[in-house]
Amino acid sequence: xxxxxxxxxxxxxxxxxxxxxxxxxxxxxxxxxxxxxxxxxxxxxxxxxxxxxxxxxxxxxxxxxxxxxxxxxxxxxxxxxxxxxxxxxxxxxxxxxxxxxxxxxxxxxxxxxxxxxxxxxxxxxxxxxxxxxxxxxxxxxxxxxxxxxxxxxxxxxxxxxxxxxxxxxxxxxxxxxxxxxxxxxxxxxxxxxxxxxxxxxxxxxxxxxxxxxxxxxxxxxxxxxxx
Ligand code: BEZ
Numbered sequence: 001x002x003x004x005x006x007x008x009x010x011x012x013x014x015x016x017x018x019x020x021x022x023x024x025x026x027x028x029x030x031x032x033x034x035x036x037x038x039x040x041x042x043x044x045x046x047x048x049x050x051x052x053x054x055x056x057x058x059x060x061x062x063x064x065x066x067x068x069x070x071x072x073x074x075x076x077x078x079x080x081x082x083x084x085x086x087x088x089x090x091x092x093x094x095x096x097x098x099x100x101x102x103x104x105x106x107x108x109x110x111x112x113x114x115x116x117x118x119x120x121x122x123x124x125x126x127x128x129x130x131x132x133x134x135x136x137x138x139x140x141x142x143x144x145x146x147x148x149x150x151x152x153x154x155x156x157x158x159x160x161x162x163x164x165x166x167x168x169x170x171x172x173x174x175x176x177x178x179x180x181x182x183x184x185x186x187x188x189x190x191x192x193x194x195x196x197x198x199x200x201x202x203x204x205x206x207x208x209x210x211x212x213x214x215x216x217x218x219x220x221x222x223x224x225x226x227x
Contacts (some may be wrong), residue, residue: 007113009145013138014111014218017032020071020099021081028142030099034069035137035169037161040103041074042082042122042130048155048226049074052133053100054092055158065227067140068165070098075109075131077123078102101130111138122152137168141211169224173201176218184225190214 007014013036015028030036039056041049052113053072060070074081081100088096104110106128113130116122122130133156137146145168148155167178190199190206196214199206203216220226 007136007144009147011143013136013142014128016108016111018108019078019102021078021102022099025071025101030069030071031138031140031142033053034067035139035140035165036069036071036136037063037165038071038112038134039156039161040109040131040134040136040138042132042152043124044076044080045087048153050084050088050091050160052155053088054094054095057094057098058092058170059097059104059158059162060098062162066162066165066169066224070188071101072098073101073103073108073114073131075103075106076189077104078087082207087125090105106131111171116152116168121156133163133216136163137161139172168222170218170222174222174226176216176220179204179215183187185218185220187215188218 017026056070062182078124081102083097101108109115109131114134117128117130123162124130133150135148137143139145146164161181166184171177175191175194178188199214206214206216208214
């Protein structure tokens, strides 16, 4: 299994079988009818990754309420992950329950192009490139909806990942897009494909700033954050 064509937004998430800390999985079966966030880490027992996994574990209930399953990946064995999870829970006060893939051979990392090509120092003791901090947000049709890539030195922002989920799920349901720094409850943008005449019927409170920039209120209760 390797990435033959680059993964883009709209690509079907490549399927794979893997060992995880909660048992073996087939990725497409794991997705089932859910949204999934697949995120990678360079290595076990590393400081930034430890803080990230604790934060994802503590925010997991919010993802679950939105029908989103979490699954991590790190380029070590599941036995190694098991010991590390105890540290993560001790340090973060979390109870990490979601699976972490044991990707020692980098099979999944290669299929998802999670390998670091830029930072030559981000290598293991044998000089093999580590995974970077990738995030893939995948919808129930197994379509990749978001790809984020962070360098090993920069921890991610779990609130931002949740915000993207809210934007995607709310946009799918309401024919809207979300502006810069939007959070649920803020005004949204009427989808550019809807003609203004029709938009006025669907969104009676719409404000036209420019013909191509039309805002409408969308109360938090009408977003995916209303859970
Ligand atoms: C970390 O998680 O702290 C880390 C891992 C690999 C390289 C640099 C930092």
